[in-house]
Amino acid sequence: MSDALPTAIHRRVAALRAGGEPTAIARLASGWLVLGDPQVISGYCLLLPDPVVADLNALARAPRAAFLADMAAAGDLLREVLGASRINYAIYGNLEPALHAHLFPRRGDEPAALVTAQPWAWDWSAAPRFDVGLHGPLLARLQAGAAARLALRPRD
Numbered sequence: 001m002s003d004a005l006p007t008a009i010h011r012r013v014a015a016l017r018a019g020g021e022p023t024a025i026a027r028l029a030s031g032w033l034v035l036g037d038p039q040v041i042s043g044y045c046l047l048l049p050d051p052v053v054a055d056l057n058a059l060a061r062a063p064r065a066a067f068l069a070d071m072a073a074a075g076d077l078l079r080e081v082l083g084a085s086r087i088n089y090a091i092y093g094n095l096e097p098a099l100h101a102h103l104f105p106r107r108g109d110e111p112a113a114l115v116t117a118q119p120w121a122w123d124w125s126a127a128p129r130f131d132v133g134l135h136g137p138l139l140a141r142l143q144a145g146a147a148a149r150l151a152l153r154p155r156d
Contacts, residue, residue: 009098010052017050023130025139026146030067033074033146035139036102038127041110041119043082043138047071047101055099056091071101073149078105081145088119 006014015021016032023035025045036044049067053059059067075087084105091101104119114122128134 007052007096007098009048009096009100013048013050013052016048022132023139025142028070028074030063030070033070033077033142035130035135035142037130038124039130039135039138040122040124040127041104041106043078043084043105043142044119045074045078045103045142047074047103049099052098054097055093058099067099067101071103074103077142077145077149078103081141083107090119 012021012034013032016024016027016034021032021034023037025033025035028047031047031049034046034048036046038044047067047070049059049063056064056067071089075089078084078087082105085108086106088104088106089101090104091099093099102119108115132139
């Protein structure tokens with residue numbers, strides 16, 4: 001894929017700006033918090049920068065610090081709202097060459113074989129795709145939780 005062509009991250013951020021992204025949780029200082037698709041682990045989220053950049057190192061110091069602070073604040077939100085025991089964070093960009101952070105809320109009720117496994121060990125093909133009917137209540141809880149926390153108040 002040419003760097004000049006928009007990535008799925010670019011398209012998703014454009015949809016978020018236009019108000020047409022159903023997975024939107026909150027607008028943060030550095031970008032957008034959205035539910036992941038698929039929901040391989042219930043509550044799996046992505047932090048997408050706005051504007052989109054190639055990777056974390058493409059950000060100047062202040063925007064980089066804002067992105068990482070938003071990532072940690074989003075993890076706090078997931079712990080509080082979902083009762084997660086810990087959050088797994090990941091920034092790769094190998095398949096989708098644009099900055100985005102994965103946030104996986106981990107809980108004690110996971111299958112025993114997966115409790116210590118990293119999230120990529122889960123069966124992503126069997127995970128449910130985002131569906132408003134199925135995931136709407138989860139999305140609403142996260143949106144309400146985000147709106148109630150100063151660090152996650154929309155910047156607009």
